[in-house]
Amino acid sequence: MVEAYVTGIGMIRVGRHFGEGLRSLAARAAFEALESSGSRDVDAVIVASTASYRGAAQLDLAGHIAGSLGLRGAQTLAVEAGDASGLAAVEAAWSMVKSGAASRVLVVGVDKLTDYVSSRVYRELQRLYEAELQALYDIGHAGLAGLLARLYMERYGVDRETLSYWPAMDHAHGKHNPYAMLQFAIDPKAVAKALTVAEPLTLLDSFPIGDGAAAIVIEGEPRGEALARVALALSAAGYPSLTMAEDPLKMDSAAVTAARMREVSGYTISDMDVVELGDPFTSIGVILAESLGLSQPGKAAVDAAEGRFTVGGEGPVVNASGGFKARGHPIGATGVYMVAEVAMQVSGSFPGLKVDGARRGVAVAASGDGSSTHLVLVEEVR
Amino acid sequence: MSMDLSVPETWRVRGPLYRLEAARCRACGRIHYPPLPACPYCGSRDLERVRLPERGILESFTILYSVPEGSRHKAPIVLGLVRLGAARVVAEITDVDPGDLKTGMEVEAVLRRIRSDREAGIIRYGIAFRPLLRGGGGGR
Numbered sequence: 001m002v003e004a005y006v007t008g009i010g011m012i013r014v015g016r017h018f019g020e021g022l023r024s025l026a027a028r029a030a031f032e033a034l035e036s037s038g039s040r041d042v043d044a045v046i047v048a049s050t051a052s053y054r055g056a057a058q059l060d061l062a063g064h065i066a067g068s069l070g071l072r073g074a075q076t077l078a079v080e081a082g083d084a085s086g087l088a089a090v091e092a093a094w095s096m097v098k099s100g101a102a103s104r105v106l107v108v109g110v111d112k113l114t115d116y117v118s119s120r121v122y123r124e125l126q127r128l129y130e131a132e133l134q135a136l137y138d139i140g141h142a143g144l145a146g147l148l149a150r151l152y153m154e155r156y157g158v159d160r161e162t163l164s165y166w167p168a169m170d171h172a173h174g175k176h177n178p179y180a181m182l183q184f185a186i187d188p189k190a191v192a193k194a195l196t197v198a199e200p201l202t203l204l205d206s207f208p209i210g211d212g213a214a215a216i217v218i219e220g221e222p223r224g225e226a227l228a229r230v231a232l233a234l235s236a237a238g239y240p241s242l243t244m245a246e247d248p249l250k251m252d253s254a255a256v257t258a259a260r261m262r263e264v265s266g267y268t269i270s271d272m273d274v275v276e277l278g279d280p281f282t283s284i285g286v287i288l289a290e291s292l293g294l295s296q297p298g299k300a301a302v303d304a305a306e307g308r309f310t311v312g313g314e315g316p317v318v319n320a321s322g323g324f325k326a327r328g329h330p331i332g333a334t335g336v337y338m339v340a341e342v343a344m345q346v347s348g349s350f351p352g353l354k355v356d357g358a359r360r361g362v363a364v365a366a367s368g369d370g371s372s373t374h375l376v377l378v379e380e381v382r
Numbered sequence: 383m384s385m386d387l388s389v390p391e392t393w394r395v396r397g398p399l400y401r402l403e404a405a406r407c408r409a410c411g412r413i414h415y416p417p418l419p420a421c422p423y424c425g426s427r428d429l430e431r432v433r434l435p436e437r438g439i440l441e442s443f444t445i446l447y448s449v450p451e452g453s454r455h456k457a458p459i460v461l462g463l464v465r466l467g468a469a470r471v472v473a474e475i476t477d478v479d480p481g482d483l484k485t486g487m488e489v490e491a492v493l494r495r496i497r498s499d500r501e502a503g504i505i506r507y508g509i510a511f512r513p514l515l516r517g518g519g520g521g522r
């Protein structure tokens with residue numbers, strides 16, 4: 001059986017890259033990944049982005065990016081799965097390598113959010129949620145997360161300050177990550193006092209708007225040194241809207257994804273050493289963690305407050321990168337960062353907060369309010 | 383600046399948008415909103431349109447300050463998660479001082495202007511909810 005290995009990684013720091021467009025951002029990450037993999041040729045280029053779906057953006061993005069990287073002739077494919085696009089692209093690359101359809105695949109995640117005023121970005125990001133009817137309303141990018149936050153606090157009796165430990169954990173980790181957009185710690189007490197975004201959530205509960213690009217090379221028979229093995233990549237569709245979920249505080253797509261990982265690999269998410277988890281908003285982060293089985297219902301923020309998810313805690317270490325909150329969330333690109341970060345942790349080469357002895361981890365994110373969840377399981381190379 | 387409000391787009395969803403039309407599955411009996419081509423619970427395509435009740439319970443609410451382009455003048459916007467019988471709806475909450483909002487309160491549906499694009503000459507109406515007046519009289 002062919003295995004799939006990560007043999008090259010390239011990332012640029014998430015931030016406001018006013019001087020660079022999609023092509024230039026993608027090229028910096030892709031060239032670094034190709035150089036570190038020891039070879040310039042690839043069979044296929046898979047691009048994860050949500051930029052193509054926005055007004056005036058490039059269509060056939062994968063063809064244009066591959067061509068602009070000097071990779072004319074490579075097979076190309078663009079992948080879009082909202083907040084989880086980057087993970088979906090790795091899932092596609094993994095399937096191609098495992099099936100033998102390609103032996104060297106370059107996955108590039110790239111997105112650009114800072115070209116427009118924030119109110120326009122909020123309008124675009126609203127389409128991460130059910131768009132045929134719900135997006136006709138002014139739900140913005142944070143409205144549903146705010147509704148879920150209040151429901152969560154009232155149902156479980158979790159107060160605002162306890163919830164604040166989740167983003168504080170992200171920041172405490174992210175301050176060590178040279179690729180993180182926000183490299184500073186925050187006091188949990190500051191979260192509730194920050195500018196309100198969607199009450200009870202504030203600016204310090206929500207991801208910063210930034211540009212980014214990350215790339216990895218996935219290879220069946222490594223020519224050079226392999227950093228990590230992609231053991232499994234899977235996903236599940238959920239309800240198109242939280243209004244349909246039997247319980248809006250349980251993401252069905254995440255629960256199915258975690259159950260399927262256990263069936264196929266024998267592992268639960270608590271068996272991991274590291275977890276990179278998609279938390280665009282504090283409420284979405286804790287609900288995803290609980291839906292995956294990482295914490296009991298109502299307990300994810302409490303677990304974070306007690307230090308369970310940080311180095312020295314019971315583990316797994318969650319968001320050593322800083323998570324969506326501190327590393328940042330350039331929408332379509334983020335999943336590629338997440339897989340790169342887990343691969344670097346299990347190979348001992350992550351340049352930020354290191355999890356010593358980490359042997360396996362997952363990168364997992366849901367899009368919107370759980371329309372789909374995507375998961376990539378990464379293990380050390382033995 | 384045009385906000386790309388589209389007339390056909392609004393017309394297609396007029397049932398759920400103006401009349402709270404949901405779908406009831408004839409196989410499992412469950413109701414979902416907005417209506418989909420297949421039941422999200424059991425996968426059956428044997429569905430019928432039903433109207434949701436116009437009164438319900440406010441299960442959660444938020445006061446949104448990160449208001450999207452084209453609606454800045456409405457900021458802040460109150461949004462609610464409303465339980466209407468067997469289904470839930472997310473919509474704007476109107477005619478209320480945010481300080482008076484409480485989860486568990488009764489609300490009723492009213493038709494309101496939800497967005498407008500003056501340049502394109504389009505006004506979009508939709509369902510919003512307002513707290514039910516004490517005594518249950520409803521309309522004014």
Ligand SMILES: [Zn+2]
Nearest residue numbers: 407410421424
């Ligand atoms: Zn059914």
